[in-house]
Amino acid sequence: MMSISGILLQIRFFIIIFNNIEINGPSENNVRYQQLLNNFKAIKASDEYYGKNSDYISRKFNTEYEISLQETQRLFNELLSSPQVKEVAKLISQRLGRKLQPFDIWYDGFKSRSLISSDELDRITKTKYPNKAAFTNDLPNILIKMGFTKELAKFICDHVTLDASVGAGHAWESMMKSDNARLRTRIENDGMYYKGYNIGVHEFGHNVEQTISLHYVPNYFLRGVPNTAFTEALAFTFQSRDLELLGVSNPDEYSKYMNTLDIFWGCYEIMGVSMVDMKVWQWMYQHPDATAEQLKNAVISIAKEVWNQYFEPVFNSKDQTILAVYSHMIDAPLYLSAYPIGHLIDFQLESYLEGKNIGTEVERIFKIGRVTPSQWMKLAIGNDLSALPLLNSTTVAVEKIKEFDKQNKKSPKNK
Ligand SMILES: [Zn+2]
Structure with missing residues (x-):
């Protein structure tokens, strides 16, 4: 899907890895932010040629995704501030046998791994x-x-x-x-x-x-x-x-619950990153004459603000900048939100298909065509796009995996 690359190199900072070796990441000045600014300026120069949706944010959300920025933020906020986040975080901490560190936003121990080599x-x-x-x-x-x-x-x-x-x-x-x-x-x-x-x-x-x-x-x-x-x-x-x-495996309950938690935790992470992306674009439109240095400071402070709102209560560490890490944010303007929206749609569709004849349903659903996402969801599965089904399934999955972990000490402890 996406690559996690381009560690924040603008400020001199230290990564503390498991064995406490500190690695010094030297600054690359403002190259990254100059690039982002260049993208913004090039895109903004085309704004005047659009009648409606004359800024890029509304073009991206209203025209391309057909889900408004406000609606997207509302959806993400629902998951990011849900009580399920703390439940899953506690489970991860138990599985890891230590307190969570900021990089555990990328915990991948819920991925079901095939038993076949x-x-x-x-x-x-x-x-x-x-x-x-x-x-x-x-x-x-x-x-x-x-x-x-x-x-x-x-x-x-x-x-x-x-x-x-x-x-x-x-x-x-x-x-x-x-x-x-x-x-x-x-x-x-x-x-x-x-x-x-x-x-x-x-x-x-x-x-x-x-x-x-x-x-x-x-x-x-x-x-x-x-x-x-x-x-x-x-x-x-x-x-x-x-x-x-x-014909080499059958769906099993354990993998199903693990998969739910994997999707949930992945959404938590990528929705946080997407919030930063959206807020950065809003800031750039409010400060069209900013320098790369000012943009850098704004991105870092937005990343901290989003962290402190949604992640600090779970990780118990303040002012982390890790959510500003994605290079994707630099080279694909406002694309990040497409990932969690995709995960939510996928989850709702999968939940709907459970126990049904896939062939019959797929035939019916994909005949709907290119209507708006909200209308498509209603016609396809009878419900609007929502984080609720994932949240509800997460609560069940946490309990089930806790039981599995307790019963079977051999269950994958995660590396
Ligand atoms: Zn594909």
Whole structure:
């Protein structure tokens, strides 16, 4: 998804790592902030050419995400200040056997790790899919296993062309009904490795969305989905079932609860970072003539302000600047919020699909087309976009994982 790079180098600061070795991070002056400022100035110069939504913040939120800045902040605030944060933090601290440190916003001990070795997974996928034709021929079966009708499975697969790419995976939609969507994933000369298969299943999820929403949305101009988060939601729905589709594992309760906590903690972190991003853009519009040095000071103080509001009560340490760390904030203006919005949509969709026939539901839901996110959610699952389902499931998951941890001392303690 995103890379955590570009540690805050503007101020001389120290990272204290586990064995208490202090590393000195030298300053790179204001290069980072000059870049951000350059982006802001370039974008702002185009403002006058827009009638409505004449600043970038409203263009991004009102036009692109179709969820206003206020609504986005309200959604994030709901999760960030929820009592569930403290419950999950306590559980993490117990699992780690120490007090939480600021970098534990990236705790990854809730990720379910497969019990099957990667060599064994490679062996299984290489045997099953020795070449491109083998994977292509199996695509309809993948859909049928997920509950799609034979007819729809055939229709979709007739409209998807597999390319054995040399790079990472990708799904390229077709803009016209007479053309096919492309599924790109890596297939080596000696067959498909697990990684290529895992990505292939994800990309195939996109192709399914692309094909249904091109061919079955009645109005061509409403084809597609509200924004990229919605197609990612279906791609993840597919990808998370990859081992089940291979017949090597079944969904289990433990992984389900772990996954809920993983999504929750990931949202807590990325929503904090997104809050900083949004506030920085508001500050830049209020101070259009700021220098890189002034911008740096503003970003650091906004990061502390967001930390003190949402993280300090949980981590018990004040004035941390870690939330300003993302390089993503520098090179992709106001993109960060798309991630947690995507996670919320994905979670609501997954919860809705639980126990239902995926094929029937996906067929119905992706025929809706490109209406607003809020309208799409109501038509798809009967509820608006909300953090509540994730919050409620988190409360249940905390209790369940506590019990699992207690009962089974061998359960992964996290590294
Ligand atoms: Zn994707």
